[in-house]
Amino acid sequence: MDALADVLDGVRARSAEFCRAVLEPPWALRIADGAALALATVLRGHAWIVPDDAEPVLIRPGEVAVIRGPRPYTVGDDPHTAPSIEVLAGGRLRTVDGADLSADALGRRPGEPDPEGAAVVASGTYQVGGDIGARLLTALPAVVHVPRDPAVAPVLGLLAAELERDEPGQQVVLDRLLDLALIATLRAWFARPEAAAPGWYRALGDPVVGPALRLVHGDPAHPWSIAELAARTGASRAAFARRFAGLVGVPPMTYVTGWRLTLAADLLRQTDATVDTIARRVGYANAFALSVAFKRVRGVTPRHHRAAPASAGHLTLGGGAGPGWTHGDG
Known part of the structure; x- marks a missing residue:
């Protein structure tokens, strides 16, 4: 993917x-x-x-x-x-x-x-x-x-x-x-x-950042790090981080966090899976870890997000990279 x-x-x-x-x-x-x-x-x-x-x-x-x-x-x-x-x-x-x-x-x-x-x-x-x-x-x-x-x-x-x-x-x-x-x-x-295509689309054709995006989207639950993404794409850590941020518009781990939370947000509303199950599917160790990241980035807990009516007003859009992508795991 x-x-x-x-x-x-x-x-x-x-x-x-x-x-x-x-x-x-x-x-x-x-x-x-x-x-x-x-x-x-x-x-x-x-x-x-x-x-x-x-x-x-x-x-x-x-x-x-x-x-x-x-x-x-x-x-x-x-x-x-x-x-x-x-x-x-x-x-x-x-x-x-x-x-x-x-x-x-x-x-x-x-x-x-x-x-x-x-x-x-x-x-x-x-x-x-x-x-x-x-x-x-x-x-x-x-x-x-x-x-x-x-x-x-x-x-x-x-x-x-x-x-x-x-x-x-x-x-x-x-x-x-x-x-x-x-x-x-x-x-x-x-x-x-x-x-004026978004950064995530333009970057798909880049020989370094494109493969990194495919890795993240292909396995969002993997414990990705800047070092591993850089190694898997044949670049140094510093060069990879600069290239990724320059093309996509956000640092690599900000992108990873944003994508995981976007997946989690949809799974919360579209399935009846437990928060703990969803957390593991998108790369968090447990429900508590997902809740901390979700609250920090989106301002609400996963349970409140699931209970709220789905509407554009509940989407946190930003950064040009995708919904709610303004912070990272570090």
Whole structure:
């Protein structure tokens, strides 16, 4: 595993909220489904992504937009077109006046011709849970726009072809293609100079720090030290520490602590394992050792974190390296 793989492992397409919309101008949709992350691509025509607090983004055929929620935004044929339909959680549709619409109000059956001049937009939302998922969200702007890219195009081609079929197992195929589309899009985005990719992503390609990150993510419970990481990557301790901090943005053991506590935070909320069991899984000797580190870095005990409702307000985001990564074990 590496840092990106761990982050993406908890991000999955939501089957019920996939949509292929056929839209005749003038058109605009108000997206108010509360999704943490959505992907949209234009199969024909064009679409404007219009966040409430950011500049509109034009998407053309073969291009992709990844939109960070959960705040509402508008998608339309023009930035100034007023929305006529709201898209709510669970794929529910209604007019802006509050009248419910049928689930197929935006689509058409496979094989039927699209109206002349209509835009065709495919989109899907993703489940992004816990502190590991938040690590991805904090690395993204309101709208990620990736123009035509040779690494993304094959996945979009498969997605478009699948949408023209109506065969058994189609929803599973679409979900997998949406997951692949997201991964390919994020890779293409982070490779662009304007992306300002987070340090943990940039460092994955470094011949010294990249292997160290893979070691930590592959076995977070191992008793890592700066000396061992340096030796395993063929660098002196001092050179390794400087290189790691320069690329990732935090010292090595700060990163290790942050990653362990991020894993623990999600395990506390997503499993019923005991605090002692979780402590050993993420590299602490016992529940007491984990509680001390958790309270020092995050300001609450593991038990209070588990009992508190899961929301963005409970995430400690900082340092550019990930949630709560502001202190280390030393």
